[in-house]
Amino acid sequence: MRSYGQYCSVAKALDVVGDRWTLLIVRELMLRGSARYTDIREGLPGIATNLLADRLRELEREGLLARRPAPPPVAAMLFELTDRGRELEPVLDALGRWGVPFMAEGPCEGDEFRSRWLTWPAEAFLADHEPGAPPATVELNAGGEPVVLEISAGKVQAVPGPVDDPDVSLSASPHTLLGVLSGQIDLATARSRDLELHGDERVIRRMQPLAA
Amino acid sequence: MRSYGQYCSVAKALDVVGDRWTLLIVRELMLRGSARYTDIREGLPGIATNLLADRLRELEREGLLARRPAPPPVAAMLFELTDRGRELEPVLDALGRWGVPFMAEGPCEGDEFRSRWLTWPAEAFLADHEPGAPPATVELNAGGEPVVLEISAGKVQAVPGPVDDPDVSLSASPHTLLGVLSGQIDLATARSRDLELHGDERVIRRMQPLAA
DNA sequence: CCGCATCCGGGGCGATACTG
DNA sequence: CAGTATCGCCCCGGATGCGG
Numbered sequence: 001m002r003s004y005g006q007y008c009s010v011a012k013a014l015d016v017v018g019d020r021w022t023l024l025i026v027r028e029l030m031l032r033g034s035a036r037y038t039d040i041r042e043g044l045p046g047i048a049t050n051l052l053a054d055r056l057r058e059l060e061r062e063g064l065l066a067r068r069p070a071p072p073p074v075a076a077m078l079f080e081l082t083d084r085g086r087e088l089e090p091v092l093d094a095l096g097r098w099g100v101p102f103m104a105e106g107p108c109e110g111d112e113f114r115s116r117w118l119t120w121p122a123e124a125f126l127a128d129h130e131p132g133a134p135p136a137t138v139e140l141n142a143g144g145e146p147v148v149l150e151i152s153a154g155k156v157q158a159v160p161g162p163v164d165d166p167d168v169s170l171s172a173s174p175h176t177l178l179g180v181l182s183g184q185i186d187l188a189t190a191r192s193r194d195l196e197l198h199g200d201e202r203v204i205r206r207m208q209p210l211a212a
Numbered sequence: 213m214r215s216y217g218q219y220c221s222v223a224k225a226l227d228v229v230g231d232r233w234t235l236l237i238v239r240e241l242m243l244r245g246s247a248r249y250t251d252i253r254e255g256l257p258g259i260a261t262n263l264l265a266d267r268l269r270e271l272e273r274e275g276l277l278a279r280r281p282a283p284p285p286v287a288a289m290l291f292e293l294t295d296r297g298r299e300l301e302p303v304l305d306a307l308g309r310w311g312v313p314f315m316a317e318g319p320c321e322g323d324e325f326r327s328r329w330l331t332w333p334a335e336a337f338l339a340d341h342e343p344g345a346p347p348a349t350v351e352l353n354a355g356g357e358p359v360v361l362e363i364s365a366g367k368v369q370a371v372p373g374p375v376d377d378p379d380v381s382l383s384a385s386p387h388t389l390l391g392v393l394s395g396q397i398d399l400a401t402a403r404s405r406d407l408e409l410h411g412d413e414r415v416i417r418r419m420q421p422l423a424a
Numbered sequence: 425c426c427g428c429a430t431c432c433g434g435g436g437c438g439a440t441a442c443t444g
Numbered sequence: 445c446a447g448t449a450t451c452g453c454c455c456c457g458g459a460t461g462c463g464g
Binding site (some may be wrong): 014 | 215216217236239258284306312314320322333346372385
């Protein structure tokens with residue numbers, strides 16, 4: 001990207017990560033840990049393949065990303081963030097939190113969705129209101145790979161991937177799921193739409209935002 | 213900007229503020245409170261005037277910015293952020309902090325500079341190590357308008373604008389000033405370059421990062 | 425199949441000139 | 445002062461090709 005030519009840390013940051021798609025690539029690598037070219041692409045519906053290759057090169061040149069060959073059996077390349085790259089987490093967090101209100105309206109026509117992306121809304125809405133209680137896990141299913149909410153010690157963390165024997169499991173469309181997590185839809189209404197719930201409902205209330 | 217078409221809060225955020233120049237415009241409005249078109253432009257060296265007009269319209273449409281006529285004597289328009297716009301502060305903070313390391317190398321050839329931009333490096337480096345001591349102020353002068361550091365109750369805040377009777381006043385090139393604030397250059401070395409210091413040196417040590 | 429490179433059309437961006 | 449108008453360029457998007 002063309003430099004802004006300003007001796008300002010915000011401008012310098014945008015010189016590096018201000019290009020279109022760049023921060024979304026960082027998002028995918030942050031959520032996945034390490035990934036192959038094709039996996040990254042799957043998480044970035046709409047990106048042109050040459051742009052992805054360009055950006056990955058750029059990010060590597062800037063020291064935000066490293067590539068290394070996958071362990072022997074497979075002949076593939078793995079991409080992962082460097083420490084400097086992972087330091088962008090506060091940036092993504094801030095952006096993700098700021099963007100949460102846009103999710104309330106539901107997906108726009110044609111919007112793609114991956115359940116990993118629920119991490120920001122989830123962590124923005126939720127908190128553990130019973131810090132003393134034993135840890136609990138919630139499985140979120142909105143199509144594709146599930147996401148797990150780990151509730152313990154006053155915090156709620158969202159991590160991609162399945163889990164064995166969650167305390168409760170929610171399956172619904174992304175929009176309904178967000179409505180439930182944000183407390184804007186109660187469980188009964190959500191069920192009348194497309195929510196399926198299995199397990200202990202009380203775990204939901206433990207982490208939901210306090211009613212308005 | 214063309215939407216990323218992803219039902220993800222990070223992507224939705226970037227749909228709105230991911231355009232080139234947009235976050236820098238928000239930066240200027242955040243630092244200035246409210247400003248006229250020409251003032252904003254002065255803080256964005258390099259921007260094309262039609263782009264600035266476009267972006268301001270966009271930001272207004274998105275509800276991040278409002279324009280209102282200036283108080284009677286002057287016939288001018290004032291631009292200022294709405295609450296929703298000011299909520300971007302954590303985003304700018306995160307970006308600004310992440311970008312600070314790029315400032316260490318000094319300005320690139322042709323880089324423009326405004327002293328307000330020192331806010332992020334200043335708040336990133338500094339802390340009040342004598343929370344009990346009475347408040348103090350430091351004037352930073354790097355050309356153009358000065359910036360004031362307000363040190364009190366364990367915190368250091370940087371705000372644009374001059375101040376009456378600061379405890380200490382520093383004048384130097386931006387690069388030297390940053391070196392001093394970050395503790396990478398000691399005062400003697402800085403003085404041998406272009407630093408001029410008036411007032412109580414101890415206030416500097418009160419807020420400087422602890423020596424390595 | 426994985427990880428690109430190439431080609432091409434369209435639009436966002438940059439610079440300057442101009443105007444109410 | 446606060447923008448519009450214009451124009452060239454380059455970045456981006458989409459499709460396809462292609463070597464390992």
